[in-house]
Structures are given as structure tokens and as C-alpha cells.
Amino acid sequence: xxxxxxxxxxxxxxxxxxxxxxxxxxxxxxxxxxxxxxxxxxxxxxxxxxxxxxxxxxxxxxxxxxxxxxxxxxxxxxxxxxxxxxxxxxxxxxxxxxxxxxxxxxxxxxxxxxxxxxxxxxxxxxxxxxxxxxxxxxxxxxxxxxxxxxxxxxxxxxxxxxxxxxxxxxxxxxxxxxxxxxxxxxxxxxxxxxxxxxxxxxxxxxxxxxxxxxxxxxxxxxxxxxxxxxxxxxxxxxxxxxxxxxxxxxxxxxxxxxxxxxxxxxxxxxxxxxxxxxxxxxxxxxxxxxxxxxxxxxxxxxxxxxxxxxxxxxxxxxxxxxxxxxxxxxxxxxxxxxxxxxx
Amino acid sequence: xxxxxxxxxxxxxxxxxxxxxxxxxxxxxxxxxxxxxxxxxxxxxxxxxxxxxxxxxxxxxxxxxxxxxxxxxxxxxxxxxxxxxxxxxxxxxxxxxxxxxxxxxxxxxxxxxxxxxxxxxxxxxxxxxxxxxxxxxxxxxxxxxxxxxxxxxxxxxxxxxxxxxxxxxxxxxxxxxxxxxxxxxxxxxxxxxxxxxxxxxxxxxxxxxxxxxxxxxxxxxxxxxxxxxxxxxxxxxxxxxxxxxxxxxxxxxxxxxxxxxxxxxxxxxxxxxxxxxxxxxxxxxxxxxxxxxxxxxxxxxxxxxxxxxxxxxxxxxxxxxxxxxxxxxxxxxxxxxxxxxxx
Numbered sequence: 001x002x003x004x005x006x007x008x009x010x011x012x013x014x015x016x017x018x019x020x021x022x023x024x025x026x027x028x029x030x031x032x033x034x035x036x037x038x039x040x041x042x043x044x045x046x047x048x049x050x051x052x053x054x055x056x057x058x059x060x061x062x063x064x065x066x067x068x069x070x071x072x073x074x075x076x077x078x079x080x081x082x083x084x085x086x087x088x089x090x091x092x093x094x095x096x097x098x099x100x101x102x103x104x105x106x107x108x109x110x111x112x113x114x115x116x117x118x119x120x121x122x123x124x125x126x127x128x129x130x131x132x133x134x135x136x137x138x139x140x141x142x143x144x145x146x147x148x149x150x151x152x153x154x155x156x157x158x159x160x161x162x163x164x165x166x167x168x169x170x171x172x173x174x175x176x177x178x179x180x181x182x183x184x185x186x187x188x189x190x191x192x193x194x195x196x197x198x199x200x201x202x203x204x205x206x207x208x209x210x211x212x213x214x215x216x217x218x219x220x221x222x223x224x225x226x227x228x229x230x231x232x233x234x235x236x237x238x239x240x241x242x243x244x245x246x247x248x249x250x251x252x253x254x255x256x257x258x259x260x261x262x263x264x265x266x267x268x269x270x271x272x273x274x275x276x277x278x279x280x281x282x283x284x285x286x287x288x289x290x291x292x293x294x295x296x297x298x299x300x301x302x303x304x305x306x307x308x309x310x311x312x313x314x315x316x317x318x319x320x321x322x323x324x325x326x327x328x329x330x331x332x333x334x335x336x337x338x339x340x341x342x343x
Numbered sequence: 344x345x346x347x348x349x350x351x352x353x354x355x356x357x358x359x360x361x362x363x364x365x366x367x368x369x370x371x372x373x374x375x376x377x378x379x380x381x382x383x384x385x386x387x388x389x390x391x392x393x394x395x396x397x398x399x400x401x402x403x404x405x406x407x408x409x410x411x412x413x414x415x416x417x418x419x420x421x422x423x424x425x426x427x428x429x430x431x432x433x434x435x436x437x438x439x440x441x442x443x444x445x446x447x448x449x450x451x452x453x454x455x456x457x458x459x460x461x462x463x464x465x466x467x468x469x470x471x472x473x474x475x476x477x478x479x480x481x482x483x484x485x486x487x488x489x490x491x492x493x494x495x496x497x498x499x500x501x502x503x504x505x506x507x508x509x510x511x512x513x514x515x516x517x518x519x520x521x522x523x524x525x526x527x528x529x530x531x532x533x534x535x536x537x538x539x540x541x542x543x544x545x546x547x548x549x550x551x552x553x554x555x556x557x558x559x560x561x562x563x564x565x566x567x568x569x570x571x572x573x574x575x576x577x578x579x580x581x582x583x584x585x586x587x588x589x590x591x592x593x594x595x596x597x598x599x600x601x602x603x604x605x606x607x608x609x610x611x612x613x614x615x616x617x618x619x620x621x622x623x624x625x626x627x628x629x630x631x632x633x634x635x636x637x638x639x640x641x642x643x644x645x646x647x648x649x650x651x652x653x654x655x656x657x658x659x660x661x662x663x664x665x666x667x668x669x670x671x672x673x674x675x676x677x678x679x680x681x682x683x684x685x686x
Binding site: 018019020021022023078082086087088089090092093094095096097098099100101102105106108109112113115116117118119121163164165166168201205222223224226227228229230232 | 430431438445464566
């Protein structure tokens with residue numbers, strides 16, 4: 001299996017994220033991807049390849065041009081406001097009920113109007129890394145399109161939380177949604193399976209009224225977990241998309257016995273959709289010792305997860321998402337990939 | 344002039360507020376009110392009186408019952424989530440476009456759904472202080488109702504940012520709006536003049552579609568200043584309230600020469616409304632050395648502000664709002680009050 005990787009992600013190196021009332025050390029950090037790449041090479045999963053550049057067209061097929069423009073200029077606007085050595089940009093006020101949208105306002109208004117959480121810092125190198133992550137994912141998609149049965153986009157920052165015009169959750173652009181749309185535009189019928197601990201609210205939103213992309217997410221119940229405001233079981237799709245969205249929220253403490261039931265259900269639904277290609281939002285924060293999550297999957301469970309996904313026998317694009325135990329991340333990521341490759 | 348004051352505000356003693364990408368030392372702190380009280384006593388402005396208790400009915404005339412209930416239980420819910428020694432509760436995710444409202448969700452969802460900014464911490468003593476501030480303001484209103492020509496509600500936390508169902512901006516309940524409605528319910532015709540540096544977005548929202556309460560705010564232009572999402576000159580009221588809302592946004596660096604033109608305009612509009620009673624949101628963050636603001640008013644200007652307000656010859660309830668230079672706050676607050684009392 002080919003892995004696509006670019007060192008440009010190193011330019012996005014956040015120090016802190018605001019959550020739970022504190023500015024805590026960032027968990028979505030460069031070493032995450034570096035550890036996974038090391039493990040891929042140690043276990044000889046296959047070649048690690050540089051991405052090829054893509055223009056903005058595939059991004060603009062799923063994202064609002066205003067969001068894309070904003071992300072490109074946000075840090076420069078923030079520096080003009082707070083100085084060259086300002087801390088990372090984070091929103092601290094937003095247009096709640098009764099307030100006016102601020103997407104055309106100053107940097108504070110724009111940040112608050114384009115974001116849905118204060119855990120997603122914009123640094124000097126954030127846009128460059130974000131843009132390169134899209135190249136990584138689309139390069140992996142291109143490998144699938146070229147006949148590979150699977151590929152791994154080892155991209156960062158992750159991508160499944162942003163909708164067409166709102167970013168958050170350590171994510172800026174929705175990598176997997178951009179790839180899914182790129183497959184649609186190539187005449188294929190994609191399904192997205194999201195196994196990150198957190199609901200893939202952005203991906204869901206982007207395809208929520210459409211029947212040409214199936215979305216299934218297995219995740220911690222938003223009644224207690226981030227992203228709080230989407231990911232409930234009653235979200236089944238709207239309009240033409242009704243029945244093409246499946247959320248399988250699970251309780252805190254979920255172990256493999258419970259998880260595999262949800263996975264079987266999700267995979268059956270994906271199979272029922274009859275996709276040409278499967279895209280997997282591969283979050284590893286379901287791991288028992290993840291520092292910000294509450295599920296209890298063990299290393300061997302990830303081999304099984306890979307096997308079950310592979311049993312669908314569909315060309316499969318794995319896209320790296322969350323997972324914050326950096327000591328385990330290499331092993332459990334590659335377990336999924338090896339499991340899917342039948343090793 | 345009677346001043347109403349209660350030491351219960353001391354129970355709301357925040358350490359930090361999240362803004363500009365940093366968790367900075369709180370500026371809305373107990374010493375603010377203590378310094379003003381000291382100055383009132385030193386300059387013998389008049390008696391400093393304890394408030395009498397009011398039930399929740401006047402609060403529920405302007406605020407959504409859900410917000411009031413939430414503020415009462417928020418810190419207990421936060422402690423259940425993050426422990427007895429948790430830092431103050433602050434929202435870090437909110438239901439932006441495309442996300443579901445979380446007012447009936449867990450504490451993180453409720454916080455994000457009821458707040459519009461992350462600068463407004465909820466501590467163990469916040470609700471008690473918030474509730475007592477309403478008693479302070481209504482007690483001062485009662486003095487006016489009883490025939491006093493002016494009164495000062497030295498209340499904290501401040502109140503002009505919350506709308507009926509959204510809090511923020513160091514404020515939890517809208518003290519002055521509760522008092523204005525209480526006057527309406529007593530058969531009077533109130534006007535609110537907001538001279539805080541920041542637009543009184545909550546007060547505006549509460550009365551925006553009504554013609555029985557006039558609202559005028561003189562403030563830093565939201566194109567560069569908090570609250571970012573309301574306070575523009577084109578907001579003139581809606582429906583029956585059209586023409587009963589007047590915003591006078593001013594540029595950074597505004598000094599008394601420019602300010603007094605806006606004040607004259609605002610007071611002329613208030614006079615044109617013909618109120619029975621005037622309520623003044625008395626923010627002192629227009630001061631030249633305020634640590635979070637950019638206007639340039641000097642101590643003597645506040646005497647003139649008081650004189651001009653008094654020239655309307657209406658019973659006047661002054662309600663303490665912002666102002667964060669604790670060394671100047673006593674002098675400039677009492678300058679307004681003395682100026683209005685003709686001393």
C-alpha cells in the first residue's frame with residue numbers, strides 16, 4: 001500500500017488549544033504523523049511518496065470560497081491586529097442568536113464567524129500545511145483512481161470537522177470530503193466511513209442532502225463528547241440525501257465487543273449503498289489510552305478493524321484524522337492498514 | 344444621590360478571561376466596585392444603601408427562563424464534569440451555521456449555546472453575585488419610583504451585553520434592561536442611554552422591536568471593537584421598534600471634542616422620545632488610560648458628561664457597567680454622578 005506524506009505539515013506546530021476552561025498544551029502536533037511514518041517504514045508497509053500539487057478547484061467543489069480565502073489570510077490579519085509575535089489566532093466571540101454575521105468584519109469577527117470552536121489555532125504555517133494536506137489526500141485518491149486497491153493519505157492537519165464554510169476541531173479544510181467529491185467528479189460513487197472517536201460533523205454536513213455520497217460515522221455520543229452539536233442517531237440525511245447518512249453514537253467506555261457490532265452495522269450499510277470506492281476517516285482516538293477520549297480499543301483490535309473494512313473488497317482510501325497517544329499511534333495506525341492489506 | 348451596593352459581588356472574583364488568543368488576567372474584578380464605593384464615601388456623594396431582595400419575576404420579564412435556569416446550575420454542572428477544583432467555566436465550542444442548538448445538551452453544549460464569547464467565566468459565586476446585582480439595580484429603580492431624582496446602582500457583574508437568551512461580555516443578566524422593563528410595568532416610559540465604550544448589544548436586542556423603550560448607545564465602532572457582531576449605525580429598530588434604536592459608533596482615539604457631539608445627538612434623540620425616566624449604562628472604559636479600550640476621555644470630561652445628562656431634567660438611574668482602570672475608576676465614576684447632581 002502506498003502512503004502519501006509531505007513534511008510541510010511540520011509548519012503547523014501548535015502550542016496550545018483552548019478547551020475545558022484552560023489553554024492546554026496542543027495534542028494535534030507534528031510528532032503524530034512522524035511516528036506513523038516511522039512505523040510504516042519500520043514495518044515495510046509500502047512506499048512513502050510525496051504528493052503532487054493540485055489547484056484549488058477540487059477544494060472549491062466542497063468549500064465556500066469565503067472560508068478558503070479567510071484561512072489563507074487569517075494569520076496575516078491576526079498579526080496586523082496583535083503584532084508579529086502574537087500567539088496563535090483563536091476565536092473568542094461568535095455571532096450567536098440575535099447577533100449579525102461577521103464574515104466581512106475585522107479579524108476577530110471573521111474568526112468567530114468562520115469557526116465553531118476555540119481549539120483550532122491558526123499559526124503562521126497553518127495555511128501552507130492545510131493546503132498541502134489536500135495535495136496529500138488527492139494524490140492518494142489519484143493512486144486509487146489509477147488502479148491501486150488501497151492507499152493511505154498520512155495528512156495533517158486532519159479534516160473531518162469543517163463543513164463547507166465553518167472550521168474547527170483541529171481541522172481547517174475537509175480533506176476527505178474534498179477527495180470524495182473528486183471521486184464523484186470522476187464519475188465514481190464513494191462512501192465515507194468515519195471511525196474517528198469524534199463525529200465527522202463537517203463531512204456529514206457537506207453531503208447531508210445528497211444521495212451520491214454515503215456517510216457513516218461511528219463515534220462517541222455527542223451527548224457527552226465533542227463536537228457536541230451534531231452526530232446524533234436521528235440525523236439520517238435531508239431531502240435527496242435522506243437515508244444516506246448513518247450515525248452510530250456509542251457510550252463512554254466502549255470496547256471492541258461493542259465497537260465491532262457498530263462497525264458491522266456501518267459496513268453493512270456501506271455495502272448496501274454499493275460504492276465504487278470507500279474512503280475511511282481513520283481516527284485512532286478510539287484507543288484505550290488516548291489522552292482526550294474514553295473508548296477502550298486495544299492494538300489487536302485495529303488489525304481486526306482493518307480486516308473487516310477490507311472484507312468489503314472495495315478500493316479503499318484511508319485518510320489520517322485524530323488520535324493523540326503518540327506512543328501508540330504508529331502501531332495502531334499501521335495495524336489497521338496491515339489488517340486491511342491482509343497481513 | 345443614593346447609591347445601592349451589596350458586598351455579595353465579592354463572591355464573583357474571576358482570575359482569567361479568554362480573548363485575543365490568550366487566557367489573560369481578568370479585568371472585571373471586585374476591586375472595581377470597591378474603589379468606586381470608597382470614592383463615593385470620601386466625596387460624600389450620599390448614602391450607600393443595601394439593596395432589598397426582589398423575586399425572579401422582573402428578571403423573567405426580559406430573560407428567557409432557560410438562560411436563567413442555566414446560569415443558576417452552570418457551575419455545579421461544570422464541577423460535575425471537571426471536578427470540584429475545576430477552573431472557571433468558559434465555552435470553547437458553539438453551534439455555528441449548520442450545527443444543532445445545544446441548550447438541552449451537556450454542560451459544554453449548554454455553555455456554547457447560551458454564550459456568545461469566551462471572556463465571561465462562571466465561577467462558584469457568579470450566580471449569587473449576578474442575582475444580587477439585579478436586587479441592587481431594582482432597589483435603585485425603586486428609589487427613583489419613590490421620588491428620588493437620581494440614584495446609582497453600583498452593581499457587578501455588569502449587564503448590558505446579554506440579550507434575552509445569550510450571555511457574554513463579562514455579563515450574565517441584563518441589569519439595566521430588567522430595570523427598564525420594571526419601569527414599563529409600573530406604567531412609565533423609559534429611555535436607556537448607554538455610554539460604555541462597548542455597544543450595549545443585549546439591551547438593544549431586548550427592546551429592538553418595541554417603541555415603549557428608547558435605546559441609544561455611544562460606543563467604539565464594532566468594525567474594530569467588541570462585541571463585533573452588533574452596534575452598527577444602520578441598526579434603527581425593527582417592526583414597532585423602528586426608529587427607537589440609535590447607535591452612534593465612534594472611531595478609535597475618540598476624545599471629548601468628538602464624544603460630546605455624539606452625546607449631544609444621543610441626548611437630543613432621548614429628549615425627543617419624551618421619557619418619564621432615564622436609565623444610563625454607565626461604563627467608564629471611555630477613559631484615556633483604560634487598559635482594554637481606545638477612547639481618550641479625561642477626568643474632567645466625566646463631570647461634563649454628568650452635567651449634560653442632568654440637563655435633560657429627567658429622573659435618572661445610573662447603572663454601573665464597564666471601566667477597567669481601577670486607579671481612575673472611583674474618580675471618573677463619581678465625576679459623572681457629581682456632575683449630574685450639579686456639584
